[in-house]
Amino acid sequence: MTDESGFQLQGSAPGRYEQFAAPIMAPFIEAVLDTVDLFPGAQVLDLACGTGFVARAAAARVGPTGHVCAADINEGMLRIAAAKAPRMYPDIEFTQAPADSLPFEEAVFDVVLCQQGAQFFPDLDAALKEVARVLRPGGRIALTAWAPKERSPYFDAQYRVIEEYGTPEEAASLRQAFSCTADRLAAAFLAAGLRDGTVHLVTRNVVTPPLNDWVPGQMSAIPWTRSLQEAGPKALARASRTLCDLLVNHKAPDGTATFPFTTLLATATR
Numbered sequence: 001m002t003d004e005s006g007f008q009l010q011g012s013a014p015g016r017y018e019q020f021a022a023p024i025m026a027p028f029i030e031a032v033l034d035t036v037d038l039f040p041g042a043q044v045l046d047l048a049c050g051t052g053f054v055a056r057a058a059a060a061r062v063g064p065t066g067h068v069c070a071a072d073i074n075e076g077m078l079r080i081a082a083a084k085a086p087r088m089y090p091d092i093e094f095t096q097a098p099a100d101s102l103p104f105e106e107a108v109f110d111v112v113l114c115q116q117g118a119q120f121f122p123d124l125d126a127a128l129k130e131v132a133r134v135l136r137p138g139g140r141i142a143l144t145a146w147a148p149k150e151r152s153p154y155f156d157a158q159y160r161v162i163e164e165y166g167t168p169e170e171a172a173s174l175r176q177a178f179s180c181t182a183d184r185l186a187a188a189f190l191a192a193g194l195r196d197g198t199v200h201l202v203t204r205n206v207v208t209p210p211l212n213d214w215v216p217g218q219m220s221a222i223p224w225t226r227s228l229q230e231a232g233p234k235a236l237a238r239a240s241r242t243l244c245d246l247l248v249n250h251k252a253p254d255g256t257a258t259f260p261f262t263t264l265l266a267t268a269t270r
């Protein structure tokens with residue numbers, strides 16, 4: 001694992017990511033698959049697959065005549081992904097690899113998908129060059145990267161909490177997670193030799209489980225609360241309570257909450 005790669009969860013955190021990130025990620029998965037018209041029989045790479053949300057959905061779409069490979073740099077994420085993958089034919093194939101050095105032959109994939117990974121790559125240009133190398137001519141990439149946090153009230157409030165309770169480095173690292181711009185992505189596509197690049201904003205409403213239960217779990221499944229987790233359960237609980245307080249206006253009588261989340265959705269063709 002390179003030190004510069006972002007969003008590195010350790011220990012039992014990948015298991016919590018699978019549980020607590022699901023509500024946020026779920027509404028965007030279909031948007032990513034639809035934008036490349038994922039078809040039965042396609043050969044697909046889910047890059048920065050994490051615990052495998054996109055890989056599982058892609059495998060269902062490409063069916064028995066297609067195949068999904070999934071790569072991530074983080075061993076713990078891959079362990080959960082492999083455990084959660086449905087047994088099907090052909091199985092999803094999980095590989096530990098950095099985005100800028102993929103262990104695949106040239107021109108083997110019809111589609112590369114990358115949900116909320118690109119903003120964490122230490123070298124986005126090198127990663128997209130690797131994507132271009134492994135895509136067949138005419139193959140397509142679709143990636144998402146969160147829009148500025150001000151467009152997603154949950155993230156905006158979470159940033160304020162990390163700024164107050166976390167270290168300055170954690171707050172700076174969280175800011176970086178929202179720093180990918182349409183211009184940066186378009187330039188990286190061009191530099192990689194990918195054509196017909198498009199970038200647009202996609203907003204989806206996310207309905208969370210009861211906020212008082214879900215927020216502490218979600219807070220324990222992001223890398224920017226590591227110092228709080230190391231300080232002990234009381235520190236994380238206090239920060240989580242503050243976040244719940246900031247979000248109280250979004251709460252329904254049953255304790256659930258609904259928030260808009262906005263991402264950049266970028267596509268290009270080899």
Ligand SMILES: C[S@@+](CC[C@H](N)C(=O)[O-])C[C@H]1O[C@@H](n2cnc3c(N)ncnc32)[C@H](O)[C@@H]1O
Nearest residue numbers: 005007048049050072073074098099115117120
């Ligand atoms: C926010 S998670 C997204 C995971 C997954 N795509 C999803 O939809 O839930 C970001 C992922 O990017 C991975 N990542 C970060 N830097 C990477 C790199 N250089 N190469 C490959 N994966 C990387 C992390 O390990 C993490 O699993």
